Amino acid sequence: MKKLLAVLVIAVLVAVPALSYSVQAEPDAIYYxxxxxxxxxxxxxxxxxxxxxxxxxxxxKESEIxxxxxxxxxxxxxxxxxVVPGLIDGHTHPVEAARxxxxxxxxxxxxxxxxxxxxxxxxxxxxxxxxxxWIFAAAASGSENKFEEKRIPNKAELDQAAPYNPVVFLNxxxxxxxxxxxxxxxxxxxxxxxxxxxxxxxxxxxxxxxxDLIESEGDVPDDPTEEDLxxxxxxxIPDIWNKNGFxxxxxxxxxxxxxxxxxxxxxxxAPHRLRWTVPxxxxxxxxxxxxxxxxLAVSKDADPAWFKTGGIxxxxxxxxxxxTGAVYEPYLGHFPTDIPGGKGILNFTQEEANALALRVxxxxxxCLFHCSADHSTDIGLNAYENVLKRGNPKxxxxxxxxxxxxxxxxxxxxxxxxxxxxxxxxxxxTTLANSNTENLGxxxxxxGFKFRSMIxxxxxxxxxxxxxxxxxxxxxxxxxxxxxxTRNSDMGIFQPExxxxxxxxxxxxxxxxxxxxGEFDLKGSIEPGKYADMTVLSDDIFTMPKEGLKDVKVLKTxxxxxVVYDKK
Ligand SMILES: [Zn+2]
Numbered sequence: 001m002k003k004l005l006a007v008l009v010i011a012v013l014v015a016v017p018a019l020s021y022s023v024q025a026e027p028d029a030i031y032y033x034x035x036x037x038x039x040x041x042x043x044x045x046x047x048x049x050x051x052x053x054x055x056x057x058x059x060x061k062e063s064e065i066x067x068x069x070x071x072x073x074x075x076x077x078x079x080x081x082x083v084v085p086g087l088i089d090g091h092t093h094p095v096e097a098a099r100x101x102x103x104x105x106x107x108x109x110x111x112x113x114x115x116x117x118x119x120x121x122x123x124x125x126x127x128x129x130x131x132x133x134w135i136f137a138a139a140a141s142g143s144e145n146k147f148e149e150k151r152i153p154n155k156a157e158l159d160q161a162a163p164y165n166p167v168v169f170l171n172x173x174x175x176x177x178x179x180x181x182x183x184x185x186x187x188x189x190x191x192x193x194x195x196x197x198x199x200x201x202x203x204x205x206x207x208x209x210x211x212d213l214i215e216s217e218g219d220v221p222d223d224p225t226e227e228d229l230x231x232x233x234x235x236x237i238p239d240i241w242n243k244n245g246f247x248x249x250x251x252x253x254x255x256x257x258x259x260x261x262x263x264x265x266x267x268x269x270a271p272h273r274l275r276w277t278v279p280x281x282x283x284x285x286x287x288x289x290x291x292x293x294x295x296l297a298v299s300k301d302a303d304p305a306w307f308k309t310g311g312i313x314x315x316x317x318x319x320x321x322x323x324t325g326a327v328y329e330p331y332l333g334h335f336p337t338d339i340p341g342g343k344g345i346l347n348f349t350q351e352e353a354n355a356l357a358l359r360v361x362x363x364x365x366x367c368l369f370h371c372s373a374d375h376s377t378d379i380g381l382n383a384y385e386n387v388l389k390r391g392n393p394k395x396x397x398x399x400x401x402x403x404x405x406x407x408x409x410x411x412x413x414x415x416x417x418x419x420x421x422x423x424x425x426x427x428x429x430t431t432l433a434n435s436n437t438e439n440l441g442x443x444x445x446x447x448g449f450k451f452r453s454m455i456x457x458x459x460x461x462x463x464x465x466x467x468x469x470x471x472x473x474x475x476x477x478x479x480x481x482x483x484x485x486t487r488n489s490d491m492g493i494f495q496p497e498x499x500x501x502x503x504x505x506x507x508x509x510x511x512x513x514x515x516x517x518g519e520f521d522l523k524g525s526i527e528p529g530k531y532a533d534m535t536v537l538s539d540d541i542f543t544m545p546k547e548g549l550k551d552v553k554v555l556k557t558x559x560x561x562x563v564v565y566d567k568k
Contacts, residue, residue: 026070027052029561032062034078035540037503039085039511039525051532051561054305059526076563081555082540084506085526086247086533087477088513091368091400091423091464094251096173096217097240098232099224100469105137107169108470112139114148118169119161126162134182135165136222138470141172142321142435144335152337155179155211168220173468174322175337176213176220183209186221195219197288198347202337212337215318215345218254229257233264238274242565244475245554247533248275250423250464250517252313252368255280255288255296265302272306273564275531277517279310279368282356293363305531305560310517311366311395314356317376318345320405321432323439325373327406331439343375350379357383361393366518368423370400374408374444381414388418396421396518402461404428405436405448412450416457421516423462426451426484426508427474433489451484452498462516463508481505481541482550502541502549532561 027050036046038059048065050057050073058065069075105125107118118139125135144152158167158179166182178186186195191207194200199216201209213219224232241249253261258280264270280296282289289312290296297309318324323331323338330342339345348356353369360367367387371380377399384397402415402422415422429449437445454461465474473479482488484505487496514524522531536556541549557565 025052025057025068027057027068027073029074029076030065030069031076031078031083031534031558032066033080034083034536035080036083036526036534037085037506037542038527039507040527046526049526049532049534054532054560056526056528056530056532058528078536078556082537082542083526083534084537084541085510085524085535086531086557086559087245087509087535088462088517088523089241089246089249089251089465089477090462090509090513090516091425091466092249092251093466093468094237094241094249095224095229095232095254095257096468097475098236098469099222099228100136100138101240101472102236103136103222104170104469105135107137107139108472109140109143109146115151115153115157116149118147118153119157122158122161122167122169126165129162129165131164133165134185134221135162135167136220137167137169139169139171140431140471141174141319142432142439143171145435145438153177155183158211168222170217170220170470172319172322172470173217174215174318174324176216177211178213179211183211186219200339200345210336214322214324214337214339215315215347223256226260229260230264233261234267234270238272238564240475241274242557242559243554245477245535245537245557245565246274247531247535247557247559248277248514248519248523250277250279250310250513252281252310253278255282255290258296261307262299262302265307266299272303273559273562275306275308275523275533275559277308277310277519279313279366281313281315293360293365296365308519309365311368312356312360313368313370313400314348314353315370316346316348316353316379317370317372319372319401320344320439321435325405326375326379327373327440327444328375329444332441333438344373346376346379348379350382353379353383354386357387357397361387361395361397364394366396366398368398368400372401372405374406374411377402377407377411381411381418384418384420385414396516398423398516400464401425401466403448403450403454405432406440406444407447407450412453412457412459416459421462422454422459423464423516424451424454424508425466425474425480426463426505427476427480427482429483429487429489429494430479431471431474431490433494434491437491446495449494450498451500451504455500455504460512460515461508462513464513476550477509478541478552479550480509482546484508485549486546502546506541532558534558
């Protein structure tokens with residue numbers, strides 16, 4: 001009996017650890033029969049992953065991973081498809097996109113080819129809009145280069161299309177035209193030069209407003225209601241991004257809408273399915289930033305796996321596609337909406353940029369400067385150099401749209417030497433290369449989109465859709481990969497020697513995007529311990545003809561081990 005007891009005790013002693021191990025380690029799900037590109041340091045491929053508590057437990061061969069399965073493990077066959085780390089949108093404007101997709105009149109080229117067609121769309125909307133209500137219309141940036149008439153509509157045309165409604169016609173994110181009723185409703189009077197949030201009012205010789213507004217996005221009176229915002233944050237935005245293969249976004253947010261975002265972020269009831277890093281954007285000149293920047297943080301009640309504080313984003317200038325990016329030499333030709341002097345717009349002096357960068361770093365927040373042309377890029381780099389003089393920065397220093405429109409060798413070298421982060425939009429090759437060349441001339445435009453040079457210099461450019469609702473095609477990450485790899489643009493093959501590989505193009509949306517947000521320890525590759533975020537693709541992007549890249553479809557988006565989008 002004693003002997004038997006001893007045997008039993010030994011058996012229990014042996015069995016207990018084994019049992020507890022298997023209880024602990026039994027995966028919640030196993031995804032198998034897949035061609036997985038892990039993007040780990042060794043560049044490993046795998047055929048299966050095991051997921052536990054929303055993170056990768058093990059990554060490897062199907063035969064090994066399947067052995068971990070327990071009775072409650074969900075087994076998911078991925079039918080031999082290509083799987084990549086969950087895509088990360090490194091710079092985007094989710095609320096603007098959601099509201100434009102749902103509410104705005106679509107006047108976007110190439111769907112809308114002329115001013116005439118755009119006006120027809122507005123006439124149609126006016127018919128179903130109560131008198132006095134606002135009508136907002138979105139057109140692709142640089143529409144004056146794209147519409148048949150080679151111009152954008154004017155105030156009189158908008159008056160005619162919607163005589164009883166105030167109308168805002170957005171020509172990209174940096175310029176708009178408004179009609180007479182909108183001028184009155186926005187309280188714009190003769191000789192007034194600026195709007196509350198920094199928008200510039202263009203005026204004729206007599207000081208009368210022409211209806212053109214520059215950099216007035218913050219002043220457009222389309223504040224979504226709280227109800228709209230809750231729906232955007234909890235449904236529309238995850239829907240839009242999950243469908244395009246995204247598991248995480250750096251979602252630039254208006255300080256005015258942050259309180260509602262925080263309510264959704266702190267909610268324990270709604271299942272989250274898109275991870276957010278939330279930088280708040282300031283108005284030009286940072287006049288409206290609160291004294292205490294920590295008040296712009298994400299709610300402490302939010303789970304940081306889903307919502308994280310980002311930092312402060314500031315527009316140092318406009319953008320060359322709207323001829324408002326700050327350039328040293330004037331834009332070519334002349335448009336009636338050009339800023340006097342023809343060198344674009346600077347929202348910050350060097351001193352103001354320096355002060356803001358130091359202030360953001362003091363607060364321990366990420367600093368994101370939008371710098372789209374040569375003059376503004378120098379201002380951003382100078383401000384960061386000034387921060388680095390004090391020693392290591394407390395958080396990440398980034399330049400948005402770095403070198404997309406233009407970039408000097410000196411600026412590239414400075415950015416690489418300083419080790420700052422940069423974000424880029426490769427698909428603009430397919431939408432803006434032509435207008436960029438018309439605006440800047442061949443020589444300056446040829447210095448844009450130099451992704452090969454950036455990578456060779458040691459930068460790790462993060463890709464971002466920068467979707468504001470104006471160019472919806474750029475929501476497709478595979479159009480960006482296609483452009484970066486083939487260099488096919490809206491003016492033919494552009495600087496083919498600047499082509500990058502498919503793996504590099506994928507890293508822009510995964511590893512490098514994660515690093516640009518300081519989150520590579522948790523995202524950006526398929527490795528044990530990281531969030532179980534994956535994107536399942538229709539094609540093998542590594543072996544397919546490069547021309548087909550833009551047509552790749554997302555079959556499944558998996559966040560925290562759960563399928564959040566499934567293309568049926
Ligand atoms: Zn942006």
